[in-house]
Amino acid sequence: xxxxxxxxxxxxxxxxxxxxxxxxxxxxxxxxxxxxxxxxxxxxxxxxxxxxxxxxxxxxxxxxxxxxxxxxxxxxxxxxxxxxxxxxxxxxxxxxxxxxxxxxxxxxxxxxxxxxxxxxxxxxxxxxxxxxxxxxxxxxxxxxxxxxxxxxxxxxxxxxxxxxxxxxxxxxxxxxxxxxxxxxxxxxxxxxxxxxxxxxxxxxxxxxxxxxxxxxxxxxxxxxxxxxxxxxxxxxxxxxxxxxxxxxxxxxxxxxxxxxxxxxxxxxxxxxxxxxxxxxxxxxxxxxxxxxxxxxxxxxxxxxxxxxxxxxxxxxxxxxxxxxxxxxxxxxxxxxxxxxxxxxxxxxxxxxxxxx
Numbered sequence: 001x002x003x004x005x006x007x008x009x010x011x012x013x014x015x016x017x018x019x020x021x022x023x024x025x026x027x028x029x030x031x032x033x034x035x036x037x038x039x040x041x042x043x044x045x046x047x048x049x050x051x052x053x054x055x056x057x058x059x060x061x062x063x064x065x066x067x068x069x070x071x072x073x074x075x076x077x078x079x080x081x082x083x084x085x086x087x088x089x090x091x092x093x094x095x096x097x098x099x100x101x102x103x104x105x106x107x108x109x110x111x112x113x114x115x116x117x118x119x120x121x122x123x124x125x126x127x128x129x130x131x132x133x134x135x136x137x138x139x140x141x142x143x144x145x146x147x148x149x150x151x152x153x154x155x156x157x158x159x160x161x162x163x164x165x166x167x168x169x170x171x172x173x174x175x176x177x178x179x180x181x182x183x184x185x186x187x188x189x190x191x192x193x194x195x196x197x198x199x200x201x202x203x204x205x206x207x208x209x210x211x212x213x214x215x216x217x218x219x220x221x222x223x224x225x226x227x228x229x230x231x232x233x234x235x236x237x238x239x240x241x242x243x244x245x246x247x248x249x250x251x252x253x254x255x256x257x258x259x260x261x262x263x264x265x266x267x268x269x270x271x272x273x274x275x276x277x278x279x280x281x282x283x284x285x286x287x288x289x290x291x292x293x294x295x296x297x298x299x300x301x302x303x304x305x306x307x308x309x310x311x312x313x314x315x316x317x318x319x320x321x322x323x324x325x326x327x328x329x330x331x332x333x334x335x336x337x338x339x340x341x342x343x344x345x346x347x348x349x350x351x352x353x354x355x356x
């Protein structure tokens with residue numbers, strides 16, 4: 001009995017160190033009561049062993065020896081004085097005693113008292129979360145469907161585990177509410193073209209609000225922002241009409257530009273032709289003026305003999321022609337008569353008659 005108490009004292013010393021001095025007495029009393037019940041329990045008769053009543057009475061008077069039976073694998077924890085639990089890296093262990101949170105433990109190897117204590121592991125690593133599509137009404141009463149993904153990590157395991165029934169769902173509802181508020185202040189076209197702006201505003205709006213749930217949102221991204229089917233069809237028709245209008249305008253502008261270029265080319269050609277003709281006319285006029293000036297200058301310097309010679313040449317040409325009548329000015333007749341060549345010229349043809 002003394003050895004048994006000594007063993008129990010050593011055992012409960014270890015247990016007390018493992019439990020940090022809490023609930024040792026309750027556990028010790030429960031263990032002692034279980035031992036006493038086993039010692040005073042009446043053994044059931046064994047039909048296979050045909051012992052006499054006297055033998056059974058003698059054996060009953062003897063102290064019962066403690067037999068340590070091997071327990072099944074799923075029941076071995078009942079005989080263990082303490083439990084062992086490993087808290088992995090980047091996790092935090094929450095120690096509960098009789099269902100009440102007591103303290104937190106860091107990653108590593110930890111002892112706990114079975115049935116009275118348990119350790120819950122809470123991961124502090126970043127986790128992804130995808131929020132499914134849900135409907136949002138824009139400023140111009142257009143119905144759009146939004147889906148987004150976010151990354152978060154747990155900053156306070158105690159708040160995450162004990163102060164909220166479902167911290168992740170609470171965070172998701174908070175994000176949905178702020179996203180609905182942001183898109184509700186925009187019209188459809190602005191919302192569809194401003195996903196980056198919406199992500200930024202949503203991140204700023206969330207801020208530290210999720211700290212209430214022991215969670216911090218690291219990144220938010222809108223995956224899809226889609227209008228309803230009816231609005232999508234209307235947008236497609238409008239887009240088609242806009243493209244046709246742009247194509248028509250581009251075609252008309254092209255034709256107008258072509259006509260303008262053609263007209264300009266024709267005008268340039270006419271201008272070039274007129275300028276060339278003007279230059280040619282000017283050149284001819286300058287040449288004619290130069291010829292006249294030259295002739296005038298020559299005539300001014302010429303003597304009477306030059307003119308007489310020219311007249312003679314003219315009469316010579318007339319004499320060679322078929323003309324029967326030659327008219328000579330009276331004031332030049334005397335001069336012609338003095339020239340010996342006149343007679344020859346006038347006598348070249350007998351049928352010609354000279355009138356002076």
